[in-house]
Amino acid sequence: MSSPIIEASGVTKNYPGGVKALDNVSMSIAPGEWVALMGASGSGKTTLLNLLDGLDRADSGVVKIQGVELGRLSPDESAVFRRERIGLVFQQFHLVPYLTALENVMLAQYFHSMVDKPEALRILESVGMGPRAAHLPHALSGGEQQRVCIARALVNDPVVILADEPTGNLDEENEQCVFQIFLELHAKGKTLVVATHDRELGALSGRVITLHHGKLEAGGGPASRAG
Amino acid sequence: MFLRILFKSTLHRPASLVWSLLTLTACSALVALFVTAGLGIQKRITGEFNRLGSNALIAPYPPEASPLDTAVRQADWTALKAVAGRFKVQLVELRLRVGVVEGLPVGFVTADCGKLAALTPYWRINGRRPERPGGCLVGAQIARRLHLETGGTVHVSWHAAGTPRVLRVTGILHSGDSDENRIFMSAFTGHPPSVRRPDASPPGHYTYGLLSVPGGLSGIQSFSAAVRGQHLPFRVDPLRQVLYGEQTVLEKTYLLFTLALFAVLALTLLGLTAAVISRTLERSREISLMRAVGAERKSVAVFLLSEAGLKGAGGGLLGFVSGSWLALLAGRIVFHGGFPPRFEALAASFGLSVAVSLFAGFAGMRRALRENPSVLLRSE
Numbered sequence: 001m002s003s004p005i006i007e008a009s010g011v012t013k014n015y016p017g018g019v020k021a022l023d024n025v026s027m028s029i030a031p032g033e034w035v036a037l038m039g040a041s042g043s044g045k046t047t048l049l050n051l052l053d054g055l056d057r058a059d060s061g062v063v064k065i066q067g068v069e070l071g072r073l074s075p076d077e078s079a080v081f082r083r084e085r086i087g088l089v090f091q092q093f094h095l096v097p098y099l100t101a102l103e104n105v106m107l108a109q110y111f112h113s114m115v116d117k118p119e120a121l122r123i124l125e126s127v128g129m130g131p132r133a134a135h136l137p138h139a140l141s142g143g144e145q146q147r148v149c150i151a152r153a154l155v156n157d158p159v160v161i162l163a164d165e166p167t168g169n170l171d172e173e174n175e176q177c178v179f180q181i182f183l184e185l186h187a188k189g190k191t192l193v194v195a196t197h198d199r200e201l202g203a204l205s206g207r208v209i210t211l212h213h214g215k216l217e218a219g220g221g222p223a224s225r226a227g
Numbered sequence: 228m229f230l231r232i233l234f235k236s237t238l239h240r241p242a243s244l245v246w247s248l249l250t251l252t253a254c255s256a257l258v259a260l261f262v263t264a265g266l267g268i269q270k271r272i273t274g275e276f277n278r279l280g281s282n283a284l285i286a287p288y289p290p291e292a293s294p295l296d297t298a299v300r301q302a303d304w305t306a307l308k309a310v311a312g313r314f315k316v317q318l319v320e321l322r323l324r325v326g327v328v329e330g331l332p333v334g335f336v337t338a339d340c341g342k343l344a345a346l347t348p349y350w351r352i353n354g355r356r357p358e359r360p361g362g363c364l365v366g367a368q369i370a371r372r373l374h375l376e377t378g379g380t381v382h383v384s385w386h387a388a389g390t391p392r393v394l395r396v397t398g399i400l401h402s403g404d405s406d407e408n409r410i411f412m413s414a415f416t417g418h419p420p421s422v423r424r425p426d427a428s429p430p431g432h433y434t435y436g437l438l439s440v441p442g443g444l445s446g447i448q449s450f451s452a453a454v455r456g457q458h459l460p461f462r463v464d465p466l467r468q469v470l471y472g473e474q475t476v477l478e479k480t481y482l483l484f485t486l487a488l489f490a491v492l493a494l495t496l497l498g499l500t501a502a503v504i505s506r507t508l509e510r511s512r513e514i515s516l517m518r519a520v521g522a523e524r525k526s527v528a529v530f531l532l533s534e535a536g537l538k539g540a541g542g543g544l545l546g547f548v549s550g551s552w553l554a555l556l557a558g559r560i561v562f563h564g565g566f567p568p569r570f571e572a573l574a575a576s577f578g579l580s581v582a583v584s585l586f587a588g589f590a591g592m593r594r595a596l597r598e599n600p601s602v603l604l605r606s607e
Binding site for chain 1: 239519522599
């Protein structure tokens with residue numbers, strides 16, 4: 001078995017007010033794996049994703065991606081790590097409202113290294129958004145905005161894609177479109193971690209990790225153990 | 228890409244942009260108005276004081292020479308007049324000698340009475356100034372001591388060269404200073420032409436001059452430096468009471484402007500900082516997104532500060548134009564002549580507008596960087 005690309009070991013995260021968002025969670029994900037994080041609202045899916053992308057820090061435990069311990073990185077080192085290796089997809093898309101679809105994709109290139117317009121356009125075309133490249137987010141439907149968000153996540157060729165409820169705001173037709181994109185990414189060998197309530201999306205993934213009140217219930221992988 | 232993001236982000240919320248620009252424009256317009264009007268007023272006050280008369284004295288140097296023996300070569304006076312012409316300085320040459328009236332020593336000053344009148348408009352005269360040779364203006368203290376009145380005569384004999392003369396009193400002078408102890412005569416009536424030498428002051432005379440130097444104290448210092456630079460044997464001393472008056476008025480004007488300026492800056496800073504922080508909070512998701520896609524804190528800071536600087540620059544330029552126009556208008560209304568735009572006003576209004584905007588932007592930036600992106604970007 002290849003060494004895991006993502007490892008979490010004994011991860012605990014508390015929020016102010018005594019809310020235990022994650023309680024001693026351990027798991028590992030192999031390269032190229034598609035993992036669905038499932039569980040009820042408040043079970044800790046988003047918190048776990050935020051620890052995996054380095055936007056937040058665990059109170060205890062270790063989170064590693066490609067052997068790099070994220071908890072040891074400064075906020076700026078985390079930003080650099082994220083732009084080099086991680087693509088983020090959000091439920092609410094979070095497109096910059098005054099930039100066109102193409103410019104939103106180029107924004108990730110800009111903060112990564114340098115802007116490559118043809119490459120950004122190619123990525124947009126690969127998610128079926130080529131014809132809408134010059135449109136501002138408010139002129140795009142939810143599904144189109146999500147596809148732009150996915151294109152932005154992919155443009156720097158990340159090794160890991162972390163998606164938080166990517167179909168949460170989409171109708172069925174757009175959901176299918178996103179599923180299709182994820183299937184293609186998985187086929188290309190990308191590692192996908194998708195937090196979702198969507199059972200269909202969960203079924204498409206290779207493994208489901210279930211969280212319940214911050215504890216791992218199932219699917220933690222070879223290194224998993226319930227907290 | 229940076230500039231594209233910067234311009235699009237700046238223009239994204241027109242209402243917010245217009246409000247910020249209006250605030251900055253108002254602030255920098257007042258700065259431009261104060262600076263332009265302040266400098267204009269300084270120029271006008273200096274001009275007014277110049278019209279009021281002399282503001283400096285020039286005397287032979289070195290001072291240790293016995294005054295009555297100080298011989299000033301005509302060539303030096305000619306060179307001095309050339310320097311004075313360059314600095315647009317009005318100069319009247321005064322020659323002081325001691326005469327005896329009714330057994331008392333009295334200082335007699337001869338001068339071109341037309342020029343002297345131009346530099347001493349503040350003198351109060353009972354009667355009139357002498358217009359022809361043979362007339363004299365008697366200082367009030369001498370007049371009291373010698374019981375002289377307008378229309379009377381003065382019999383004078385000279386210590387040194389010169390024949391005794393009878394002078395007619397054309398007026399009594401009240402100046403409030405040592406000039407009240409002197410008698411003023413039309414030029415060169417105090418001694419016979421045979422005594423004058425073309426290359427020097429007549430014997431027994433102490434030659435000095437009254438000056439009206441444009442530019443107040445700094446103008447006097449520049450003129451004095453130029454005189455020293457020409458190695459001329461003169462020393463320039465400001466007449467303190469005139470300069471003090473000028474300085475006091477200017478200082479009070481500047482103090483008033485400075486206080487008003489601080490009030491304007493403080494209000495602008497408060498208003499703008501509140502607006503920027505509120506706008507930053509509105510945009511906290513956008514900023515969090517930038518950090519999520521890999522922007523380092525310094526990149527976000529540069530972006531936010533550049534945006535603030537851009538607004539500051541726009542407000543500064545608009546403010547300079549508006550403030551200069553206001554200064555022109557105010558000058559026309561108050562002084563019947565506008566204050567022209569000044570480079571100093573451009574520098575001050577532009578610089579302060581950018582500085583105020585950057586300060587407010589800095590406060591917003593600190594607030595934005597304190598936010599936790601993971602909280603702002605979460606889906607629940």
